[in-house]
Amino acid sequence: MAAIIRAENLTHIYGQGMPDAxxxxxxxxxxxxxxxxxxxxxxxxSGKSTLINHFNGILKPTTGKLYVDGQDMWADPKQIRKxxxxxxxxxxxxxxxxxxxxxxxxxxYGPTNMGLSPQExxxxxxxxxxxxxxxxxxxxxSPFELSGxxxxxxAIAGVIAMRPxxxxxxxxxxxxxxxxxxxxxxxxxxxxxxxxxxxxxxSHSMEDIAKYADKVIVMNQSKIAMYDTTxxxxxxxxxxxxMGLSVPQVTKIFLKLRxxxxxxxxxxxxxxxxxxxxxxxxxxxEGGKV
Amino acid sequence: xxxxxxxxxxxxxxSLVHRLDPRxxxxxxxxxxxxxxxxxxxxxxxxxxxxxGILYRxxxxxxxxxxxxxxxxxxxxxFTVVLNLFFITGQGxxxxxxxxxxxxxxxxxxxxxxxxxxxxxxxxxxLLTYTTSPISLTDAIERLLSPLAKLHCPVHELAMVMTIAxxxxxxxxxxxxxxxxxxxARGAQLDSGTLQQRMxxxxxxxxxxxxxxxxxxxxLAMAMxxxxxxxxxxxxxxxxxxxxxxxxxxxGVCMVIFAGIWATNLLFTGL
Numbered sequence: 001m002a003a004i005i006r007a008e009n010l011t012h013i014y015g016q017g018m019p020d021a022x023x024x025x026x027x028x029x030x031x032x033x034x035x036x037x038x039x040x041x042x043x044x045x046s047g048k049s050t051l052i053n054h055f056n057g058i059l060k061p062t063t064g065k066l067y068v069d070g071q072d073m074w075a076d077p078k079q080i081r082k083x084x085x086x087x088x089x090x091x092x093x094x095x096x097x098x099x100x101x102x103x104x105x106x107x108x109y110g111p112t113n114m115g116l117s118p119q120e121x122x123x124x125x126x127x128x129x130x131x132x133x134x135x136x137x138x139x140x141x142s143p144f145e146l147s148g149x150x151x152x153x154x155a156i157a158g159v160i161a162m163r164p165x166x167x168x169x170x171x172x173x174x175x176x177x178x179x180x181x182x183x184x185x186x187x188x189x190x191x192x193x194x195x196x197x198x199x200x201x202x203s204h205s206m207e208d209i210a211k212y213a214d215k216v217i218v219m220n221q222s223k224i225a226m227y228d229t230t231x232x233x234x235x236x237x238x239x240x241x242x243m244g245l246s247v248p249q250v251t252k253i254f255l256k257l258r259x260x261x262x263x264x265x266x267x268x269x270x271x272x273x274x275x276x277x278x279x280x281x282x283x284x285x286e287g288g289k290v
Numbered sequence: 291x292x293x294x295x296x297x298x299x300x301x302x303x304x305s306l307v308h309r310l311d312p313r314x315x316x317x318x319x320x321x322x323x324x325x326x327x328x329x330x331x332x333x334x335x336x337x338x339x340x341x342x343g344i345l346y347r348x349x350x351x352x353x354x355x356x357x358x359x360x361x362x363x364x365x366x367x368x369f370t371v372v373l374n375l376f377f378i379t380g381q382g383x384x385x386x387x388x389x390x391x392x393x394x395x396x397x398x399x400x401x402x403x404x405x406x407x408x409x410x411x412x413x414x415x416x417l418l419t420y421t422t423s424p425i426s427l428t429d430a431i432e433r434l435l436s437p438l439a440k441l442h443c444p445v446h447e448l449a450m451v452m453t454i455a456x457x458x459x460x461x462x463x464x465x466x467x468x469x470x471x472x473x474x475a476r477g478a479q480l481d482s483g484t485l486q487q488r489m490x491x492x493x494x495x496x497x498x499x500x501x502x503x504x505x506x507x508x509x510l511a512m513a514m515x516x517x518x519x520x521x522x523x524x525x526x527x528x529x530x531x532x533x534x535x536x537x538x539x540x541x542g543v544c545m546v547i548f549a550g551i552w553a554t555n556l557l558f559t560g561l
Contacts, residue, residue, distance in 0.1 A: 058471045081477060089475040097472035099497035109494065113477030144501065158476060 446522025
């Protein structure tokens with residue numbers, strides 16, 4: 001599969017030339033392949049938000065290049081809007097960007113900006129609403145009447161309706177209750193499976209990353225510290241802890257078990273897999289006895 | 291961009307200008323403004339410029355900042371200068387004539403004087419806000435206006451309103467930036483198109499901004515009530531304003547210079 005996003009020596013310095021210039025990301029080189037579900041983790045201030053703001057041209061790299069779908073993003077700055085439709089970005093707390101009279105109109109804002117036909121817009125709004133579990137009654141309501149979780153879903157639907165090839169979400173579940181959290185993330189996962197859209201998920205919850213991401217980018221001090229499959233990343237628990245990050249609870253338990261001298265694998269990061277390994281170990285033990 | 295707005299920004303420091311009592315600074319700034327319009331000759335304005343230059347030096351405020359704070363009002367300055375240039379008629383014959391436009395020597399004189407006045411006006415008031423924190427500024431205004439409280443004017447409440455408004459400027463700027471980025475990500479075109487299109491493009495930014503401003507106001511009011519805020523009556527202060535000998539000395543020195551600037555009017559009447 002081809003790389004949908006490719007960064008070459010990507011660097012961003014805030015306030016370059018000023019005495020208080022700060023390097024937010026430094027010399028990043030990586031590729032994200034089409035159709036992947038990539039998790040992006042890193043402690044606060046590690047450059048995650050700066051990086052994702054580059055994906056659709058909100059920020060311009062100070063030096064280095066970013067290729068989306070094989071095209072240099074900043075070759076012609078006037079064409080940057082094209083990339084904004086190619087890469088959909090859902091910011092933190094996106095519910096604060098809602099403004100239309102009805103939910104329906106708000107979801108249609110992005111597609112309208114794309115200059116699509118009214119039928120196409122209506123169809124996209126319907127589909128995005130369905131994906132985000134927004135029923136037809138809610139579509140007619142004002143976005144300001146909804147609950148926090150509902151607003152969040154409307155905002156995400158507003159980006160999904162643009163049908164971007166890459167969907168980037170900055171902590172889409174922050175501040176929601178456990179049920180709302182699971183709802184939103186599993187909807188995104190379902191959307192990813194159904195449409196094969198590339199998804200980049202920024203999260204501070206290792207559990208969520210473990211549950212949903214196939215690959216993980218770990219950022220530390222403006223650089224990419226690791227980029228690998230999820231199980232390989234969480235097998236390096238010690239390094240993650242040193243960066244002020246963490247590993248899922250279940251991985252912690254398995255690491256403790258290993259410390260106690262029990263022979264278990266270290267790349268356990270989801271509950272189903274943990275259950276499987278424990279059952280396998282138990283079966284092996286009982287089998288040995290008999 | 292939107293973050294470059296410098297008017298009303300505070301630059302902390304520990305110079306003589308910073309340490310002056312804010313009440314004194316407000317009074318002196320007001321005096322300075324009046325003086326700028328009283329001084330009707332180049333000599334006085336040159337003196338006023340020199341005085342301000344020295345004060346900026348003492349306060350260690352870089353000159354770059356003045357240039358930056360003047361940028362947004364450049365159109366106003368140009369407008370005033372051009373207006374004065376063309377519409378002031380003098381005795382003698384015009385310097386320059388083109389159709390209905392006639393430029394007289396008096397016009398040039400007034401145009402330059404007005405331009406310099408506006409620049410000094412902005413630079414002078416900026417010095418006040420650069421060297422005085424918003425909190426002590428409103429504190430001083432409250433104290434200066436306190437006699438009005440006897441006339442049942444809600445002085446404390448007005449001062450509190452001002453403090454809160456100033457406090458929220460950076461917050462709202464940040465918020466605007468965020469909302470603008472979010473709408474840009476949805477394909478909003480903010481910097482191109484006709485005037486009407488651009489105005490329309492502002493709606494998706496202004497509505498969320500207003501909604502969040504009201505939400506913040508609500509939250510702040512609640513937080514203030516939780517801390518038993520009930521207006522100014524009987525409220526004591528952490529920092530009491532007291533006029534020191536330094537304040538009076540600065541006041542005296544400034545008064546002498548102000549008088550000097552005014553006196554130039556008498557000296558240069560011929561110009």
